[in-house]
Amino acid sequence: MIIVIDLETTGLDPVEHEIIEIGAVLSGDAFAPSILFERKVNPEHLETASQEAFQINGFTPESWGQAIPLDEALVALDPLIAGDITIAGWGVAFDVAFLKAAYARLGLPWMNTRRRLLDICSAAQFLLPGLESYSLTSVAEKLGVKHGGHRALADAMCTLEVARKLREVARL
Amino acid sequence: MSSEIDKVVRWLKSEAERMRVESSTGPKGLREHLRRDSGRVLRVANAIERGDWAEDGARLRL
Numbered sequence: 001m002i003i004v005i006d007l008e009t010t011g012l013d014p015v016e017h018e019i020i021e022i023g024a025v026l027s028g029d030a031f032a033p034s035i036l037f038e039r040k041v042n043p044e045h046l047e048t049a050s051q052e053a054f055q056i057n058g059f060t061p062e063s064w065g066q067a068i069p070l071d072e073a074l075v076a077l078d079p080l081i082a083g084d085i086t087i088a089g090w091g092v093a094f095d096v097a098f099l100k101a102a103y104a105r106l107g108l109p110w111m112n113t114r115r116r117l118l119d120i121c122s123a124a125q126f127l128l129p130g131l132e133s134y135s136l137t138s139v140a141e142k143l144g145v146k147h148g149g150h151r152a153l154a155d156a157m158c159t160l161e162v163a164r165k166l167r168e169v170a171r172l
Numbered sequence: 173m174s175s176e177i178d179k180v181v182r183w184l185k186s187e188a189e190r191m192r193v194e195s196s197t198g199p200k201g202l203r204e205h206l207r208r209d210s211g212r213v214l215r216v217a218n219a220i221e222r223g224d225w226a227e228d229g230a231r232l233r234l
Contacts, residue, residue, distance in 0.1 A: 034174075035232050079184070079216040082212065083191070111202065
């Protein structure tokens with residue numbers, strides 16, 4: 001099983017900034033989305049947030065009215081990443097750094113000896129050398145994959161589809 | 173339930189069972205953690221089977 005995760009955050013620093021949205025898509029070997037997971041998370045320290053981040057992810061206090069506390073969101077996500085699983089993402093180190101910091105802050109155990117990481121952006125650089133940009137939007141466009149906007153679940157869905165197309169490129 | 177979702181349920185159940193076994197046989201420092209994870213993973217599998225979440229074609233929204 002593979003789970004593609006994408007986070008929206010209040011900035012780039014996992015120590016200073018916070019997760020404000022979690023999107024994830026769980027899939028089997030076919031790389032077809034089976035389980036969709038989406039939670040908006042209430043930021044607790046808006047004073048540390050980067051306005052640039054909010055311009056990217058579209059956060060406004062009004063649009064996050066249905067958001068839940070981070071611990072609730074992580075408790076819901078955790079069973080999906082607790083087992084023998086590959087966590088994938090676009091620049092997955094960023095998302096995992098935020099998840100690990102959040103788990104540590106909330107006193108949740110991150111340890112899982114069977115968890116693997118797969119960075120689809122690195123795979124794109126390896127399989128599609130020479131592109132001008134390796135942003136998710138650029139690579140998706142190159143592969144003819146529709147990108148439904150810069151939100152966590154849309155990015156995760158797009159990343160999974162890009163991964164499926166990359167597998168075709170590699171003829172795996 | 174679609175066959176893809178059914179595969180996910182079977183995978184979650186097999187992982188829960190593996191963790192349950194390893195909570196007795198695995199490294200001592202991880203046993204309690206594995207026991208808790210096993211229960212939580214099984215609860216998600218059972219909830220999916222019960223239809224607690226909205227099915228959207230072949231996908232499920234948790």
